[in-house]
Amino acid sequence: MTIQAILAPVFVQVFLTFGLLIFLGRRRFAEIGAGRVRIGEIALGERNWPPKVQAAANAFSNQFEIPLLFFALVPLALYTRKADLLFVVLAWLFVATRAAHAYIFVTSNHVPTRFRLFMAGIVILGVMWLIFAWRILLTPLAL
Incomplete structure (x- = not known):
């Protein structure tokens, strides 16, 4: 796989x-x-924002949780030359679940759907x- 193909889902x-x-x-x-x-109502507490703002804040914050494992895996797979077509397809599926999860979070915030998308992303990343x-x-490393 090319570096561009491997890094595209990261971008x-x-x-x-x-x-x-x-x-x-x-x-x-x-x-x-x-x-x-x-301003005085929110200066010391994120939780004082209205629900739609807090949902957007939570969706943003979530991008620094599970995706960290994705961001750690990609350079390792690149460095060890273990990123192939399957890796790239799974990476795209993971990113798709993250995008859909964020979309649900900032729109309907339907928790069962959001949870299913979250779990799908976890499973995909775990498989990766x-x-x-x-x-x-x-497999021996060829560095």
């Missing part, structure tokens, strides 16, 4: 994170601008790590 995950940050900022500024939230570990432990 999308990064852009998703930045997109959520911009979305969160717009929601926060809209609430403050409309006078529904005063298992395959990678299998390949590393059973």
